[in-house]
Amino acid sequence: MSSIAVPRKSPLAEALSNARHAAENRSSIWSWIGTVDHKRIGVLYGISAFIFFVLGGIEALLIRTQLIVPDSEFLNPDQFNRLFTMHGTTMVFLVVMPMSSAFFNLMIPLMIGARDVAFPRLNAFSYWTFLAGAIFLNASFFTGDILNGDLGAPDGGWFGYAPLNLEQYTPGHGMDFWMLGIQILGVASLAGGFNFIVTILNMRAPGMTLFRMPVFVWMTLVTSFLIIFAMPVIAVALFELTFDRLFDANFFNAEAGGNPLLWQHMFWLFGHPEVYILILPAFGIISDIIPTFSRKPLFGYPFVVFSGIAIGFMSWGVWVHHMYTTGLGTIANSAFGISTILIAVPTGVKIFNWMGTLWGGSIRLRAPMMFAIGTVAMFTIGGLSGVTHSMVPSDYQQQDSYYVVAHFHYVLFGGAIFALFGGIYYWFPKFVGRYMNEPLGQVHFWLTLIGFNLTFFPMHVSGLLGMPRRIYTYNSDMGWDLWNLMSSLGAFIIAISVLIFIINFLFSLRRGKEAGADPWDGRTLEWSIPSPPPEYNFREIPTVHARDEFWHQKYKEDETGAVTPVLAGGSGEDEHHEESAHALGIHMPSPSYMPLIVSLGFPFIATGLIYDYALIPVGAALIVIGLYGWAMEPATEEE
Amino acid sequence: MTLADYRKQHGEPLTEEDEHSGGDTHHPSALEYIQIGAILTFVTALEVALYYIDMNYTLLVTMLIVLSLAKFALVVLWFMHLRFDNKLFGILFASGMALTFTVFAVVIAAQHGGLV
């Protein structure tokens, strides 16, 4: 809404104004609660995502402990079901997506030369809604009798297939928490998707055409479009499930003529674009890391961009490959088999371009680069097993076996998580002003690589030997013992590597080697401002004349293509005292509590739907009051 | 600054989008809006009338869909101003619609082809 000056005389307005002033002291907790600064929101997302990574990892360790030997009774089947459901749901929705959001938040404005995102309060709303959904979902653990080992968490798998997800077959509240929790998380993702599209399209620095943007920005743009089109589909599926479970509707009720398979169609119509939502940001991160640490521009930039766009489009046409064994018939299966094989092509294009970037480059194998190269290698393996899945008859054998588990962990862990770690090592100096410890980073990388491969490679074997997914134990004469043992040992190695990372991170926050504005001799605009960046990011909004603008400010190429530094090129921004926004006459958006208030409404409504309808109006009131407050408050404090 | 301005400042050639990026230039008059309202009323009445006429089912459905698309187009292009606005809005909305129609198409194929 327009910022008409609201008269300060009313006590409510006075109180709100005071609350906002409290948030302006940037070292107070209130400043974090009311922040609309993309850098802080990015940090909040990142820390939250990492905490859930540890939680999801513990769930995995429990699973792997149960499976380390045959006929184990460490966990009972019910506990096992809840743990694998929460592990998957957590890793997808509470780790990879928010960690990607952390990078969107931290990096996009800096990479495009902007002071913040298009809608800072909407941005804060995304984060608080995410947190609300994440806590709501995990609160389910406590709704059983946890001290007696009865976990109340959802137990229908991260994909919650019908008819198992219906009240009749899965009574109790676990699935209710699942369906409503993901619904809340979807709202957060949608808000973020809208925000980043507008930001990227509208807030680029002068001269930054779309083809001068870093690849990470492009991938964020494509991902955001996938989000805004895919999330509504899962929202509808979840609403349909909600009506079925809570109000006896018939969407998936076969007895009334409904078709449970509708759930799978809708879930995977969302789900397949979702996996590209999970991987494209990671691809974007390594597309910036690899050129920097090869001291070469990205090979085939237009191809990398177009293939990302192609993947975005094609991701809508392949969903049935998750459903080959549901009896749809040869025509459907063949058509989607072909489309799935085809979608490997643009991904292959990217791989070749990354390799082309490395070829002939002056390679520095620092931690970010190790993870980036690791991503390429591990994703390739995962992509190859994916290609075998695309072949229908081959998938008949692999479906629902551990071979699938191997595939998606190679692409999601080996692909996304590796790249996200790479991004952390890469951009940590920018936001902290210190490097992470390099030797520890190398140890982390190698332990992760070894542990990861030890965990997941054997699953190709156990899968092809017939081990089904989601079984809580197995018999010793199946021939799966060795592979499970290896996987479980690998999991513990991963755990150790994560511990090392945590130690490195915490240590480096205070005692890392100091880093200046441009610790890696980078190519993109974020390296042209101080580390950590001032609140307003850029003292002056830069003008962009080329791709890799910052690199061109620093270096000129002569006729032979040799690179020479420009005298006095690069940033003069490495000054030691930071001028305040106020001193520079820059108006930054004011902090606000309204996004948080609106976010709080959702878990109230969700809890009310499950336990007591009286909570619903409370939640609705929070939303309405928060929205009115949001609309009425000025976006920028008048000085 | 807009990319158009950047290009003008730096002597770079303008793109087609830049030429038109002065924003919306034409607003229909109130009278035109009311005229469109009248057309919408007429088309709705026509649709309802057709509903009551005994005719070949496929023909009926086709005509009803065509008529409703006409109403849809009138509201989107004139009331929502897409006809006079920056192309980008149209592209975005069309993408959403295209995807939606894909979902429809798959569902209808499913009904006839037994996919679901």
Next chain:
Amino acid sequence: MSHAGTAHLETSTGISNKKLLMWLFLASDCLFFGSFIAAYLLYRDRSIVGPYPEDLFDIPFTSVSAFVLLMSSVSMVLALAAIQKGNVRGLRIWLLTTAVLGTLFVAGQAYEFTEFYHEGLHLDTNLFGTTFYVLTGFHGAHVTIGILILLSLFVYSLRGGIQQKDSENIEIAGLYWHFVDIVWIVIFTLIYLVQP
């Protein structure tokens, strides 16, 4: 800040952030309604027990309410035309008219739901009940939210909060309102008129 008429904004594309946001939202909302409509179409004629659509639909009644919603789009665009010329009084009149027409529509929906309910169609009765109530219910919820937005804008304008320079906010509210209308155009045809 945006200004009515002169759309020379300092964004990279030259178009307004808020307007772009609304169009993105509407594009996304297409998928939302599309999915519910698809579920309705998929389950049409698969209800095992009645009541069935042909037993319950009152086409004349629904045509009138469809007409009312269409007219509310006309009044909405007239409200926008008014404020773009700086006519605040015209804005208020047409905003209120739109809200009233929208309320009439919702009242019509409520009446229809009640009638159907008394005829034995509940959410859990059959596939028709499930898909019909949920689809049209969500549409009605969208309309209701729209009415709240319109009334809020109306009250705000009473306090002088909306001037010619703020017409973009009305435009954006209008986009939402028209979208809700075109969804009904689709629903009216596909669900009510096109019957097996």
